[in-house]
Amino acid sequence: MRTIHRVSAAPASRRLLGVAALAACLALLAAAPAAAQNTPPQQVPENLACPGRPGPQPGFHFEWQWQVFATFEKTPLEGIGRPRAVALDHACNVYVADSAGNRIVKYGPDGAPLAEWPMPARPPEADGPHSVAVDAAGNVYVADNLSVADHNVGVVRKLNPNGQEIATWGNCATCDPTQPGQFVSPDALVVDGAGRVFVLDEALDRVQRLTADGTVEKVFGSSGAGPGQFSVPKGIAVDLAGNIYVADTGNHRVQKLSPDGAPLAQWRTEGSGPDHFDLPSGVTVDAAGNVYVSDVDNWRVVKLGPDGAGQAQWPGCDGSAECQVLSGSDPGQFFNHLGLTIDGQGNLYVAEPGNDRVQRLVAVEVPNPPEDSGQQGGG
DSSP states (O other), X not given: OOOOOSSOOOOOOOOOOOHHHHHHHHHHHHTHHHHHHTSOGGGSOHHHHSOOOOOOOTTEEEEEEEEEEEEOOOOSSTTOOSEEEEEEOTTOOEEEEETTTTEEEEEXXXXXXXXXXXXXXXXTTSOOEEEEEEOTTOOEEEEEEOOBTTBOOEEEEEEOTTSOEEEEEEOOTTSOTTXXXXXXXXXXEEEOTTXXXXXXXXXXXXXXXXXXXXXXXXXXXXXXXXXXXBSSOOEEEEOTTOOEEEEEGGGTEEEEEOTTOXXXXXXXXXXXXXXXXXXXXXXXXXTTSOEEEEEGGGTEEEEEOTTSOEEEEESOOOOOTTOOOOOOSSTTOOSSOOOEEEOTTOOEEEEEGGGTEEEEEEEEEEEOOOOOOOOOOOO
């Protein structure tokens, strides 16, 4: 059985969807933006509050394409990746947790850098921030893992919209790190439409739900393989109804829970086939309730319907012996991909430390093919 380390991650994927699958994906996502656009931003998670795109201009249509959104310098530190997580605000700005760079980087919707916020200095062998999220007021929350050989503790930092730290939760040197409000290895976090912050601690196999001022409202989860239990979980997301989705990495599954942590569903088991996961390490949910998963050791991103049924995967593959997904660095291929998020337009962002980049699956406006006039050539 593979050993899963509690502070690192794993490898990634290859090949693109066929035209029919892309068209189906576009049709499923097209209905989502209207709901997000008509709902006040404070009532939906910030990533889904990014407004819907207008329809294509006459003579054009949308096609989904993978693009490289941002790249990062390679790091000489073995085992410490660069962009580990990605988040969005209601203006469609993109926030990246650059772990090796020990900073949060903010980009505009077009990929232009807007700001860079360094985290406090740490020993050179220590990871930087592992996750980032944004609330409706523009405050930024950072899961900052300070784990090194002799110091295993993590904090959540709250920054104002200008990147100034206004609160720090956890990191009490004299406290029991297993107590509510403390963290050992906060690997992912998310903010729901009500402004509550959910922090996933991979070392303690639990989720803490906090208010915007850091008050602990609920703690749920424990180590194990049963419903509501976790094994080295690395990703968390929330839907429009406030339900929680956890990438239960060590159990090779995704779990859906109520806002209070009650188990509702669990999807897939370990394997490489079309109905399996191998170290799922990131998760996000669109406005229609579809679930997207970073299936790390299968080198792919998987889309599930609201009922957990498989809908698509990138790179595309039918699971046959002749169809093999491989890691790579081309657009639409993955290597050690982790956090991901989706906006109200259906654009999917994937943080990929293995290739030192963030990729985006985006609808690109392209000309319609010429209409067939029905006339044959000849004289």
